[in-house]
Amino acid sequence: MRSGCCAGWMSAARPATLxxxxxxxxxxxxxxxxxYIQRNTAAYRLEKISxxxxxxxxxxxxxxRLKLAFLFRHRIEGTVHVAKRASTGEPAGARGSGELRSAARMGLGR
Incomplete structure (x- = not known):
């Protein structure tokens, strides 16, 4: 792994790259x-992630397994955002409605 100023940037780029x-x-x-990176840069990052x-x-x-992990993470984060909006009284727009439907399909409503 690279050291110095680039090491932090590399660790921050890993989740987005993956x-x-x-x-x-x-x-x-x-x-x-x-x-917006070169193919070789993406390949290098993925090699390190691997x-x-x-x-x-x-x-x-x-x-x-990775695809499912990201799918579940997005579903869980969507449910958390819906709960936060409900607790603050913020109206649910189109995005909120979609999150509610997703949560309901997963049986995570209420």
């Missing part, structure tokens, strides 16, 4: 475009 890679179905070039987590991005099972 999530973008997963969202683009394991396509490094597409993830790099989305992140070593850190002990996963192989070429294995469908590993990709599926």
């Amino acid at each position: 999530e973008t890679f997963i969202e683009h179905d394991g396509q490094i070039a597409e993830a790099a475009k989305q992140l 070593e850190l987590l002990g996963i192989d991005f070429k294995k469908v099972n590993d990709l599926l």
Whole structure:
């Protein structure tokens, strides 16, 4: 791992790189475009993430587990945001309504 000023930046970039890679179905070039970085930079980051987590991005099972983890995280965060809006009395707009529907589908309402 790099040391100095870049080490903190690299650790901050890991989650975004991994999530973008997963969202683009394991396509490094597409993830790099989305992140506005070079393909080699994305490949380097993913190599380091792979070593850190002990996963192989070429294995469908590993990709599926990561995709599910991000999906669950987004669902849980959506439920938390809905609860915060309800407690503050903030009206739920279109985004809030979608979050409520998602929470209801998962059986997480009320």
